[in-house]
Amino acid sequence: MRTKITVIGAGNVGGTTAHRLAEKELGEEIVLLDAYAGIARGKALDMVEAGPVCGYSTKVLGTDSFEDVKDSYITIITAGFPRRPGMTREELLLTNAEVVKKIVVEVVRVAPETIIIMVTNPLDAMAYLACRVSGFPxxxxxGMAGVLDSARLRTFVAMELGISAENVQAMVLGSHGETMVAIPSLTTVAGVPVSELIPKERLDAVIERTRKGGQEILELLKTGSTFYAPSAAIAKMVEAILKDKKEILPCTAFCQGEYGIRDIFIGVPVKLGRRGMEGITSLPLTPEELKALQKSAAAIRPQCEEIERFLKGQ
Incomplete structure (x- = not known):
């Protein structure tokens, strides 16, 4: 059987993600699904035509039919309404809940064994909704969040020090939003703790810029939102799953007591392999970092409760 990956939503994030997956030959077939068939088909054809130039032969199918999603190994959900300047992720919750619920029902029907990677915002709540609606383990x-947030932190630390971001290792956990939790104790530059290289007030500023990284780009673009870095983060997660890498990456996952958190989705260190989320790793957080993570969880919980009310009202 061909390894099929579906990307739902052919906007900037979805389209760029499909292109990255095709170019990296992650999966033998990429399905790009959108309610606007012409957009999905046009972008898919454009990607296929780039293949001979870039050296890949991945099959890319653009469609508006969920029948083409059948038997997808991984399904990436990017569809939904984007944030506008000044809009919080939380304000998107009920609007995108309607969209995501309908999508997940169809995905379960045609691909009951798929692994769902949620990208739609507000991320933590939408992942919770997908899990509840699908009934999947x-x-x-x-959800894709921490890989992106960690990349932003690595970038800003590198800018502060005037070095390559490849020399920076960082882990960002918690909500994909205002209560994001950077982990300074585990942030290093070529093995050296970042606290030994950047004064606390400057490091705090770097972390705050990371927290508002998406909003910064949103305000610069005026219309639309980020898509290059998010699509790169999604591709990294897909690669870890497809190649069974057992790689530890910060992802949004359902906690059942890990870090003292239960019954919500939140960004935690996850081992990714061919079965999806194969475990949540326990990191040696400082008491302050653990407290911040649990505070972030407390901020997410009302969103999950709102999702429960939404589902009961359907």
């Missing part, structure tokens, strides 16, 4: 519903 927690291993097969994860």
């Amino acid at each position: 927690r291993e097969r519903v994860i």
Whole structure:
């Protein structure tokens, strides 16, 4: 059987993600699905035509039919309404809940064994919704957040020090939003703790810029939102799953007591392999970092409760 990956939503994030997956030959077939068939088909054809130039032969199919999603190994959900300047992720919750619920129902119908990677905002709540609607085990519903936030932190630390971001290792956990939790104790530059290289007030400023990284780009673009870095983060997660890498990456996952957190989706260190989320790793957080993570969880919980009310009202 061909390894099929579906990307739902052919906007900037979805289209760029499909292109990255095709170019990296992650999966033998990429399905790009959108309610506007012409957009999905046009972008898919454009990607296929780039293949001979870039050296890949991945099959890319653009469609508006969920029948083409059948038997997808991984399904990436990017569809939904984007944030506008000044809009919080939380304000998107009920609007995008309607969209995501309909999508997940169809995905379960045609691809009941798929692994769902949620990208739609507000991320933590949408992952929770997907898990509730699908009935999938927690291993097969994860969200893309921490890989992106960690990349932003690495970038800003590198800018502060005037070095390559490849020399920076960082982990960002918690909500994909205002209560994001950077982990300074585990942030290093070529093995050296970042606290030894950047004064606390400057490091705090770097972390705050990371927290508002998406908003910064949103305000610069005026219309639309980020898509290059998010699509790169999604591709990294897909690669870890497809190649069974057992790689530890910060992802949104359903906690069942880990870090003292239960019954919500939140960004935690996850081992990714061919079965999806194969475990949540326990990191040696400082008491302050653990407290911040639990505070972030407390901020997410009302969103999950709102999702429960939404589902009961359907």
